[in-house]
Amino acid sequence: MLAIGQTPYQKDIDMSFKIEKIHHVAYRCKDAKETVEWYKKHLNMDFILAFAEDHVPSTKAFDPYMHVFLNAGSGNVLAFFEVPNQPEMGFDPNTPNWVQHLALKVQDRDALMVAKAHLEEGGIDVIGVTNHGIFHSIYFFDPNGHRLELTYDDSASETKISMITEEMKQEMLDEWSRTKRAPTHTQFLHSEELAEAKQQVPVGE
Ligand SMILES: [Fe+2]
Secondary structure (H helix, E strand, O other): OOOOOOOOOOOOOOOOOOOOOOOOEEEEOOOHHHHHHHHHHHHOOOEEEEEEEEEOOOOOOEEEEEEEEEEOOOOOEEEEEEOOOOOOOOOOOOOOOOOOEEEEEOOOHHHHHHHHHHHHHOOOOOEEEEEOOOEEEEEEEOOOOOEEEEEEEOOOHHHHHHOOOHHHHHHHHHHHHHHOOOOOOOHHHHOOOOOOHHHOOOOOO
8 A cells, every 4th residue: 555645656755854844935136235125124124144146056057146135033034136137027927916925924903004004104005904814914015026915813813714624625626626716615704805896797797
């Protein structure tokens, strides 16, 4: 009998390793200095490390870069690369700009509202607070065009998450995979936030 993680073609694969956490996440930035200063000014995130080379250590390609690392709390690290020899950065034009984003946690609603006021005072457009049922979020963009989310967990978050069982998750995934239409199992999470939007008739129907 096969153990978990084995297929008939991969009998000796060792699956005893486990991912411990996200070590760091890295994005491209337009200007390393501007980025470091923006994250300090608007999100109070500290600049913890920098390194720079003319050659890329992994590929050995000549591509001078500056790599900066910011403290995202609890041992989490947000990093950026500035690569001035490359064409100006852009984003996938076929992907809506709300899809790819980085969510950062704050303690509670008070912290979120203070952050929102601070961002708006700094001239940044903020969407939300958006009610996701299990957490509540605001959204905005950094100077590089990366979408950021600040969020806090709802006080009933654990109870609500426990309503989404293992079985339900798998069923949703299978249904989506089959139909590419949103399964309705978890609509209770956004019932308040989307009540109005759901009155709208989709274009073409
Ligand atoms: Fe998110």
